[in-house]
Amino acid sequence: MFNELVIPSRTIMTPGPVESNPVALQAMSSRMLGQFDPAFLTIMNNVKEMIKIPFGTKNKQAFAVDGTSRSGLEAALIALIEPGDKVLIPAYGRFAYLLGEICERAKAEIKYLEKDWTGTFDQEDVIEAIKEFQPKVVAMIHGETANGQMQAIDKIGPFCRENDVFFMVDMVATYGGVPIHVDEWCVDIAVAGTQKCISVPSGLALVTYNDRVEAVLDARYQKELGLSKDDRNENHIASNYLDLSQLQRYWSDERINHHTEATNMIYGLHEGLRSIINEGMENVFARHAQNDEAIVAGIKAMGLGFYGDLETKMPTVTPVMIPEGVDGEAIRELLLEQFGVEIASSFGDLKGKVWRIGNMGYSSRHENVLHVLAALEAALIYYDAPINQGAAVKAALNVYKRSN
Amino acid sequence: MFNELVIPSRTIMTPGPVESNPVALQAMSSRMLGQFDPAFLTIMNNVKEMIKIPFGTKNKQAFAVDGTSRSGLEAALIALIEPGDKVLIPAYGRFAYLLGEICERAKAEIKYLEKDWTGTFDQEDVIEAIKEFQPKVVAMIHGETANGQMQAIDKIGPFCRENDVFFMVDMVATYGGVPIHVDEWCVDIAVAGTQKCISVPSGLALVTYNDRVEAVLDARYQKELGLSKDDRNENHIASNYLDLSQLQRYWSDERINHHTEATNMIYGLHEGLRSIINEGMENVFARHAQNDEAIVAGIKAMGLGFYGDLETKMPTVTPVMIPEGVDGEAIRELLLEQFGVEIASSFGDLKGKVWRIGNMGYSSRHENVLHVLAALEAALIYYDAPINQGAAVKAALNVYKRSN
16 A cells, blocks of 8 residues: 655755765664663763764753754744843844744744845944844854855854853854854854754754853753652743753753653764764865865856855855746756756745755765756756856866865 | 764663664665655655554644654644643643643643542543533543553543534554544544654654644644745744644645755654554554563563553553562663663652553564563562562463464
């Protein structure tokens, strides 16, 4: 009645999910361990330490939330926000509005600082807005996958710290692909995912936070009713499942029973992180930077344009203008069906105008870059688009050969 | 710096997580597909249909929430509850209080109907409490893992339906192990997990609901701000991540972009469900019943007692009284360290008094039952506990031989 799984081979060059690291996939099929089995606790403890490395933090707290990236965003925001709290959200792309949506549901008073999606904010403008609005929390996206832009935050964070404002940053699209300095940038709570630059399947969110956030969580902690009738707290967090004050105690030596950990996702996370840590974070970043340079060179050589400011473009996403008269979705379909290559479209106003080529994690490899450029060129030729022929792959190869 | 994964072999006879089905584990290591890849959409559609089978439902809506079982419980409850709504929670074990904790955080007015943990409710008592309290929602546990009891609900559900009360049931510990009839029992919304009787690692919650619940969700639907500035809804659900009105549209042909699906967990779910459907649900239930009989016979033969009413015991969990003078945790440690066998302790007042032996899914096999009985006997002998020696395994074998 139901057939076995059919999983065709794909070259995935989207901004996530990307191809998984085979060592992470292999680990995920390891046999089950009970969540309180000492062997599993060792794995959890290692994972905590490894999570911190791509975040660039010495925070005590770093662990996984058992849900996709946005579960971590929601957990982080509802940890800090109480109804009526003021949240400033500088928005230069789609995912700022996801933060806003979550804050709205948490009944915050929200102010958006908005700009067009072609670039990032001058940090001074954000600082001015903080001075004016005096929020409790500033929530920002570090790398916006919708337009491929990456916001500099090294001045915003220290300003927040000096003024006792909490600084929450979504690092889902940059974690493990570009250098991140949570401590140096004074980020109070940061969130990442698994399905992008660390190349583990989607299903876990990674969070890290400092003592300032931990103090808030301690003040809001409520032990679960099924475990104890004491420890009631009127100021508890709105969600049980996404309650970081409980999750922290589950991941600590206290090991309070909260959920049943997604053990096999944790196995995959362990190996995905270990793989890039062993590669060396500097080497990982250099690999992403080089492949980004090759993608940009190839797209330029084809005669296609880019969306937004190349100066502030994330190395992990390249937004490409769909040429006039070309049906972007027809090209994407041809790429997927005939070449087994996946690239992404975009959201909101950019839908139908922009393709997004990802360059993340295990997908960030020479052969993938060369394959996506060759396939895109061939697809454009097939649909009679006016492009420079024969130039893209050579331009990318020149980047690789020059670098060697 | 970080070592590779070390995953010892375990015989897991707890009430979950249990040993994973090897075909599900194998599936989870399959390569990545984009979440909107047509090949993955086919898998999602198959999964929707397969989820319904162990629930015994023809509901249109059945899908997975990307979180552990309790994420589904929270999603189900916050879908129905608005602040001040009255919720009746009949409590005969720990997990009723988890439902209460979630409802409390959703600002419901909660009434517990409480009893000791040794048995289940007479359905008429629950019906009387419903008449008296007139709740909007009745939330119950079908199978309570803390004490191994299973509540009959075939009269409560129809009474709720006739009186326009919503009936929400947690079927995490029974789904796939015992017959469930969501439609016949008039359950409006039911929740299950993956890590118990369908033997897929923890990380997904399964939900199904009927048109009555769907109507509530339609009335509360709010499209995400990053996708559209229209469709604002003052009555939206409190969580974005656990918003079933959005999740339903993600799992439908509408495919609104919500989260990035945990594709590889879905692969595992597909194969875990397919495996038991192919085995035949009646055969699956008979297997669990027979192994339960063997466990009970073995424990009895050893001279140990049971906690609670055996008449209403779930076939998937057996609560065993820890003999006077025996250190329950020392026995559990010896079992794990020397025999590689895991059994569970319990919660609250039962902690230190009761062991729980699970009998779920892929762990529900003759060799596991015989191994846990033999190991438990040996551990008790090692600690000089006064038990009948040499009887347990033979009693279990007699069950198997008689049945053949």
